[in-house]
Amino acid sequence: MNIITSIASNVTLPVIREFTYVLMYNQNLINLETQIQKLQREEKEMRHSVEAAKRNGEEIEDTVHDWFLRGQAAIQEAQHFLHAQDKERVGCLDVYSRYTNSQRAKALVDLISEIKNETFDRISYRCALKCNFSSSARGYVDLDSRTGMLNEIMNVLKEDSDVHIIGLYGMAGVGKTALVKELAWRAENDGVFDLVVMANVTNSPDVGMIRAEIADGLGLRFDELTEVGRASRLRQRIRQEMKILVILDDVWGKLSLTDIGVPFGDDHKGCKVLVTSRDLNVLTASLGAKKVYRLEVLSEDESWSLFEKRGGDVVKDLSIQPVAMKVAKSCAGLPLLIINLVEALKNKDLYAWNDALEQLTNFDFDGCFYSKVHSAIGLSYDHLESQEVKTFFLLLGSMGNAYNIKDMLVFGWCLGLHKHVDTLADGRNGLYKLIDNLRDACFLLEGERDSVAALEVVRNVAASIGSKVKPFFTVERNAELKEWPRKDVLKNCHHIFLDWCLINELPESLECPNLKILKINSQGNYLKVHDNFFDQMKELKVLSLGGVNCTPSLPSSLALLTNLQALTLCKCILEDITVVGEITGLEILNLEKSELRVIPPEIGHLINLRLLDLTDCSKLEIVPHNLISSLTSLEELYMGMSNTQWEVKVKEIEKQNNNSILGELRNLHHLSTLNMQINDTSIFPRDLLSFGRLESYKVLIGDGWKFSEDEHENYKNSRVLKLNLSMDSSILMDYGIKLLMAHAEDLYIAELKGVQEVLYELNDEGFSQLKHLNIQNCDEMEEVIGSTIWSNHDPAFPNLESLIIHSMMKLERICSDPFPTQAFSKLQVIEVKNCDMMEFVFLHSTVKHLSELVEIEISECRFMSYIIAKQRQEDAGQTDKFTLPKMRSLTLESLPSLVSLSPESCIDDTENSNDFYSQLLSDEVEFPCLETLKLHSINVQRIWDDQLLSHSCFENLTNLTVDCCERLKYLFSYSVAEKLVKLEHLLISSCKLVEKIFVRDEIMSNIFHRKSPVEIVPLFPNLETLVISHMDNLKSIWPVLIQNSFCKLKRLEITSCNQLLNVFPSHVLNKLQSMESLNLGYCLALEVVYEIDAIREQELEIEIPLKTLSLEHLPNLKYLWNKDPRGKIKFQNLFMVKATKCESLKHVFPFSVAKDLLQLHVLEVSDCGVEEIIAKDQGEVEEYVGLVFSRLLSLKFLNLQELRCFCSGNHNFRFPLLNQLYVVECPKMETFSHGILRASSLRRICLNENGDKQYWEGDLNTTIRKLFSKDFQGR
DSSP states (O other): OHHHHHHHHHHHHHHHHHHHHHHTHHHHHHHHHHHHHHHHHHHHHHHHHHHHHHHTTOEEOHHHHHHHHHHHHHHHHHHHHHHHHHHHTTSOOOHHHHHHHHHHHHHHHHHHHHHHTOOOSOSEEOOOOOOOOOHHHHTOOOOHHHHHHHHHHHHHHHHOTTOOEEEEEOOTTSSHHHHHHHHHHHHHHTTSSSEEEEEEEESSOOHHHHHHHHHHHHTOOOOOOSHHHHHHHHHHHHHTOSSEEEEEEEEOSOOOHHHHTOOOGGGOTTEEEEEEESOHHIIIIITOOSEEEEOOOOOHHHHHHHHHHHHGGGGGOTTTHHHHHHHHHTTTTOHHHHHHHHHHHTTOOHHHHHHHHHHHHTTOTTSTTTHHHHHHHHHHHHTOSOHHHHHHHHHHHHTTTOOOHHHHHHHHHHTTOSTTOOSHHHHHHHHHHHHHHHHHTTSSOSOOTTOOOOOHHHHHHHHHHHHHHSOEEEEOTTOBOOOOOOHHHHHHOSEEEEEEEBOOOOOSOOOOTTOOEEEEEESSSOEEOOTTTTTTOTTOOEEEEESEEEEEEOOGGGGGOTTOOEEEEESOEEEEOGGGGGOTTOOEEEOTTOBOSBOOGGGGGOTTOOEEEOTTOTTOOBOOTTHHHHOTTOOEEEEOSOOHHHHHHHHHHHHHHTSOSGGGGGGOTTOOEEEEEESOGGGSOOSOGGGGGOSEEEEEESTTOOOOHHHHSSOOOOEEEEEEOSSOOGGGGOHHHHHHHHHOSEEEEESOSSOSBSHHHHOTTOOTTOOEEEEEOOTTOOEEEOSSSSOTTSOOSTTOOEEEEEOOTTOOEEEOSSOOTTTTTTOOEEEEESOTTOSOSEEGGGGGGOTTOOEEEEEOOTTOOBSEEOOSGGGGGOOOOEEOTTOOEEEEEEETTOOBSSGGGOBOOSSSSSSOBOBSOOTTEEOTTOOEEEEEEEOOSBSSOTTOOTTOTTTTOOEEEEESOTTOSOSEEHHHHTTOTTOOEEEEEOOTTOSBSEEOOHHHHHHHHTOSOOOOOOSSTTOOEEEEEOOTTOOBOOOOOOTTTTTTOOEEEEESOTTOOEEEOGGGGGGOTTOOEEEEEOOTTOOEEEOOOTTTTTTOOEEOOOOEEEEESOTTOOEEESSOOTTSEEOTTOOEEEEESOTTOOOSBOHHHHTTOTTOOEEEEESOOOSEEEOOOOSSOOTTOEEEOTTOOEEEEESOTTOOEEEOSOOEEEOTTOOEEEEESOTTOOOSBSSOEEOTTOOOEEOSTTSOSEEOOSSHHHHHHHHTSHHHHHO
């Protein structure tokens, strides 16, 4: 029974359950409709939550997106099912249909219920903020200087794992923020970093706000209450990113990355920090940046480019553009000022532009344009590190447009800018420190230590600030002083600078009770100074007069200047300067270039004098006995460029007193600087131990030497000794000379007798301090470093940077083996000229010591066979490569016997019977950094191996000159050319055997014969300039080119190539997309410039950016274009076209080219056979098509015997700006043109080349017709 019951139960229950579906059919449909409604309500509520999250800037979780998709799919499926059921219920459903549909409805109910009941931990999240600056928000415009720096910084960020902090600095308004925003955007979009965050620091840094900005970029919220806790949390969050860039913009002072919470270095090597500042010291000293970059102002071209891009169409308006260009030029290259101006003037009329230009040129800081720049520079001034730096900056502002290190030293010393200094040498160091501080703060432009320059806008801001602190009066150099300031202004003046101005006369006196510095340098005439001129300047500390006539004596009121510390009388006419001896507090006396015959004995009273400058006093004859020795405080004495007459007088005085005047130098115990020139070696003081105390000197002994301007102009601190001992070499034994030679940094030696080598015979200590050695005309010298006496373990020339050797007839070598320790280890430049006995420059074994060599120049050595040679027999089999890793320039000139750079470069000659084939360079000699190669008059047959290795050592070559190499047959194989990817400038001249510049090699042969697949690379993709001249047999210029070959070529110049028939074959036209300048001359066979192949004519649709075209002495030139391009090739940028002595040329432009010359300004045609300038159109163009030359200013037609008209077609011409037309010796020109002609600005025609013979009859055509009518000719 139980079994039966069990069986019945197992069978009945499933049947009942399945039958239930049939019974519950309608209820299941109702339940489904209910669940759909519930899910729709749930979905609506969820969507509200999603929208609220989006409004808060949050991202929606993927699970929520998936829930919406599944819910929508379920609802659509259920609604489709219900719709189908409504149709089926119209009729009668059988039991099976009710069963299956009810079952499906139940399943959909369960599905929708499951979806509705799903819950989420969260529906949204806050993501890290992206650097999604828009293009306008970034404020970046693509300019070469900015893009180059951006790419350089990006490369360091990507590739240099040792650099964790990078700095970018520049003056206010130069565009630092725009650059780093662009860098941030690129770094994130290009995937260089996983995340980029940026914070603005400002001049009032708030560490909490900086941290918060970074945290926002990371999507981080702080729960910590303390600053330390938040810093730790931020540090932990940053470490979670593999590659992250943190940008801190506008940092002004010390800033702790640790306090902020930014890990760097070993703490997190994947975190790079980029910092911008106005001050270099902030980046290096405060933040420890390992790499820093200075962002300079824009060039004039880039300023205008930025102006154009931001100004749009308004700066293209012909009425506004000339003023706009002046405005752009006046913006000092500051993007901030340029952009502010453009935005302010964009929709303004011409008067507003002129007003802006007036404000800029007058530096109206109260006007609207300069206010931001003034306040920005003023803020930088406020943050200068010390009061001394601020005072120095304001002093520069008061000095006008001429900065002179010599003046700065004097002014700084006398005004007490250098505290805690005892000597002028210390003051000079203090001055350099002040200059460095201002340069680091970007108030001064980059430059040499003694070259100081500032932007005009910076100078004027300094002047604006300084005039309120210490009023001054300044007239710019070379300007005219029209009137002196009012008395009330002069009373308040602290400084007056009139530096080489045009001054008519000086007033009788100046009432300036507060004046500290007075500088009056007169240009054009010698001013007279009144006797009481200085009566009311009792506080004066510095007086500098130039170009004044102080005869018969200096003004007596000069003695009243008891506070005077520095007196300069430069280029003055002087007689009696006795009164100077009364100014006992004087510390600096400069009489440079003044006409003075006698130094009075009273000058010896100046016991406080520290500096005496008698440089170039050409008429000086007498320096009293014991005068020099009485100046016991003297630290610096300058007596360069003395005259022969003075030396004669010195010799006479010494004979009378039996004492050496110059020997008095031994009594000057404080002397640290000496400039002296002595032509007569007999008066040179002997055995002066005081020479050993000199810290700086320039001593020139013997004939032939001259003080260069920079050697006396700025009181430079260096040690120079020049010896020409053609008459007396015994001075070399003098102990004083030995001291000078031992400590010299620059040593010049000429015409030494009895000296065979430099090192041992002239200095037995190895010239340890010498940096520059110049040897010339020493006929007995055989070596620089001898081999027999000098020990190779002793140092020789360890700090030498340049070695110049000229006209040494017996010199055989620079150094023999074995090579001394550390010799030439810092040598950078070697120049050898006119040394006929030299067969090589260095031995192979020497090269490894020349790792710092940068430049080699060898010329006019008749027997020079190799530059680098082997010496020992056992070296013959040695084939090791050698490298000069830093060499950037190699010049070889007039070396008729040169075989190659080294024996390794020679190769077997398989075609001829010679033992070897002369080849200059090969992969055996590596110059990985070589940039410039100049070859002139050398007789090698090849320059390099035709199959250079893929890692060619010439791949950094940027400049190549090949001139007068008469055995060369070609310059490049394809394999060589493809390696020279960085070549920018190429000059080829006077290589008589060259027929082709490029020749095929194995690679090109495989390409042409399709033997094997070879990757073809563009040739010379960075070449900008190509000059080819005097190539008598040259028939072909271009190789087979692929895209991007010669793509940057801007200037092409071809002269005296008499076998050349065309310049541009059709296959190269679409490659030369950057050509701006084309100069062709004296190519006697040239027939066509642009050759357009009939087969390719339909394919060409290119724009050539040519701006200038010059054609000269091309007697067979028939066409510029052998066919009318028909608009396929356009020259819309042509600015200037000149053609002369092209006798076969019948017209200049085809009609289709002429109608696109929208930028043409100048057209000159002379001594040519042209019949018309623009050829009559032969196509289907309507007769009355008009041409407008909207920018053409000047037309010159000179000696055109066949010229009949400008264009014979019946076209209309308009020349709105044409104001200059020359028609000279054009006897067949009867009219200008046949259509309507308008030249509204033209008022005359010039009939001769000087332009002084003119004619006009109301309009251009009438004038031409009357000018050449028979009646006019008869008259």
